[in-house]
Amino acid sequence: MSTGAGFRGSKHCWMNGQLMETKDALVSPMESIHLGIFEGIKAYVEGDILKEGKLNIIGWKQHIDRLWRSAAVDGLNIAYTKDEMLKAVRETIKANKFKKNVYIQPRLWPKVDKPEESHVVVPTWGFDTVLGKDNPKFSQERRFMVSSWRRVSSDALPPQAKSWANYANSNLAAREAKRCGYDSAIFLDSRGFVSEGTGACLMTVRGGKVITPPVSASILESVTRNFFIEFIPDLGIPVEVRDLTRVELYASDEAFLCGTGGECTPITSVDNIKLGEEYPGPMTSKIAAYYSDILAGKVAKYRHWLTPV
Ligand code: PMP
DSSP states (O other), X not given: OOOOTTGGGOOEEEXXXXXXXXXXXXXXXXXXXXXXXXOOEEEEEESOHHHHOEEEEESHHHHHHHHHHHHHHHTOOOSSOHHHHHHHHHHHHHHHTOSSOEEEOOEEEEETTEEEEEEEEEOEEEOOOSOSTTOHHHHSOOEEEEEEEEOOOTTTSOTXXXXXXXXXXXXXXXXXXXXXXXXXXXEEOTTSSEEEESSSEEEEEETTEEEEOOGGGTOOOOHHHHHHHHHGGGGTOOEEEOOOOHHHHHTOXXXXXXXXXXXXXXXXXXXXXXXXXXXXXXXXXHHHHHHHHHHTTOOGGGGGGEEEO
């Protein structure tokens, strides 16, 4: 089974201890990939990539610690240390000679014939950010629906472990949204409170405050959400972590998703109810601009969130 050679510049990847061409990273179709876990991590360009070639990983420690936690929950053994994983990521990015921001997705799954051992693969590929002043991707319309599917609950399939299995739940909601003419979906949890998006956490703005559901609302314990909770008060905006009802979401002045993939993504409407007067909302734009500066290494206070490649 080939892993998509050359996908978005991903000519090389790292597999089970070795750097190799992606086209040579072959596994048997009998492998238990569906029992796997993964991480989604990003590295951002600092300065002029062509002159300095500098990339920094955001939240390396937080992401790799979560990978280890997911492995512990799902009973997977990792034959490498966290430092060896960082070395693997650095080697793979360097081999691909990226001239842009890079997405890194370490994947692990139990070996089919030796489940006490895991396959470990590190694919990386280039991506375009939605952030940055006047980026049309940031301000594009995004119409959401509240999914008729509930988020997988902690007592069935724990959302706090980043396992592929949880994304079958996300896939149902995302496909339902497309079928109904929306761009994406927001889940409620099994109690009926607002949970998260299909691949990102949710934050709303109401009365000058940011409100985001707690981990107990069946969300992935998002690295980005934790960063946002920490840095948003720097902008003079208080953050409340508490359960949020569907009607409170409808009555928000602004709402946005936050996550490694989505970065900071404004939401135009939910169930065809337009949120607030202005789109993207002023608070969302302010938060996104500050986050963009943090990612570019311009905010000294949060430089420790960045790890050089
Ligand atoms: N929730 C879900 C379901 C996700 O897939 C993601 C993306 N990993 C997030 C939240 C955001 O998590 P993070 O900020 O750690 O990327």
